[in-house]
Amino acid sequence: MTGALIETRGLSRDYQLGDTTVRALRDVDLKIAAGEFVAVMGPSGSGKSTFMNLIGCLDRPTSGHYFLEGADISQLDRDALANIRNAKVGFVFQTFSLLPRTSAVDNVAMPVLYGGKSGRVGRKMALTKLEAVGLSDRASHHPAQLSGGQQQRVAIARALVNDPVLILADEPTGALDTRTGLEIMTLFQDLNRQGITVVVVTHDADIARHAKRIVTFRDGRVQTDEAVTDRADARTELANLVDADAREAAQ
Numbered sequence: 001m002t003g004a005l006i007e008t009r010g011l012s013r014d015y016q017l018g019d020t021t022v023r024a025l026r027d028v029d030l031k032i033a034a035g036e037f038v039a040v041m042g043p044s045g046s047g048k049s050t051f052m053n054l055i056g057c058l059d060r061p062t063s064g065h066y067f068l069e070g071a072d073i074s075q076l077d078r079d080a081l082a083n084i085r086n087a088k089v090g091f092v093f094q095t096f097s098l099l100p101r102t103s104a105v106d107n108v109a110m111p112v113l114y115g116g117k118s119g120r121v122g123r124k125m126a127l128t129k130l131e132a133v134g135l136s137d138r139a140s141h142h143p144a145q146l147s148g149g150q151q152q153r154v155a156i157a158r159a160l161v162n163d164p165v166l167i168l169a170d171e172p173t174g175a176l177d178t179r180t181g182l183e184i185m186t187l188f189q190d191l192n193r194q195g196i197t198v199v200v201v202t203h204d205a206d207i208a209r210h211a212k213r214i215v216t217f218r219d220g221r222v223q224t225d226e227a228v229t230d231r232a233d234a235r236t237e238l239a240n241l242v243d244a245d246a247r248e249a250a251q
Contacts, residue, residue: 006032010064026220039208042217057085090159094171129157149180185234
């Protein structure tokens with residue numbers, strides 16, 4: 001790990017619901033180093049989704065500061081945030097968020113096109129990332145022709161296509177079965193071993209154990225921030241599950 005990729009100082013976000021002010025995030029001070037794999041946990045209403053929106057440049061704080069690669073981006077306008085978001089942050093969502101009538105390669109190329117590059121360049125970059133996630137043979141397939149796990153791999157390839165400094169995944173295994181979820185976590189662990197910073201927002205403690213660090217939110221504040229001492233290896237878990245399924249099928 002090197003220096004802080006993400007740093008928040010007194011980060012707060014309030015929402016106005018009629019006459020009521022909801023303090024979704026309260027004075028959060030947090031650092032995430034380049035190359036870390038962090039799981040963000042907490043019950044509904046804890047502030048973890050608000051935190052994700054802020055560090056993903058999807059929203060601006062009411063007060064406090066957010067530094068990404070040392071630059072304070074807390075009060076940038078929406079256009080500037082969109083540019084940073086496209087260039088530096090790769091998003092992976094529970095629902096995959098793929099365009100249904102668009103091929104896998106064109107879904108992956110979308111952020112490249114938003115960045116102003118040509119379609120030819122975008123497709124070339126997209127094919128490289130599809131190969132990296134093991135889906136080069138599915139480049140022309142549409143989402144409906146892919147399994148849930150394959151769709152999530154397409155979404156991960158799309159998140160990687162602009163070589164972002166941060167992968168931000170929101171409940172990335174929530175719509176998947178156990179085996180497919182382990183395949184996705186294996187991919188995230190492999191990406192992290194390559195030096196990519198990964199932040200996963202999850203309700204699932206078993207998924208969080210694949211990270212190196214767990215930050216838990218409650219009532220808009222960081223409740224705990226701990227290293228994972230019994231870290232799970234997704235590849236080993238997946239192999240064990242496949243073996244167990246094979247033994248059960250043979251009986």
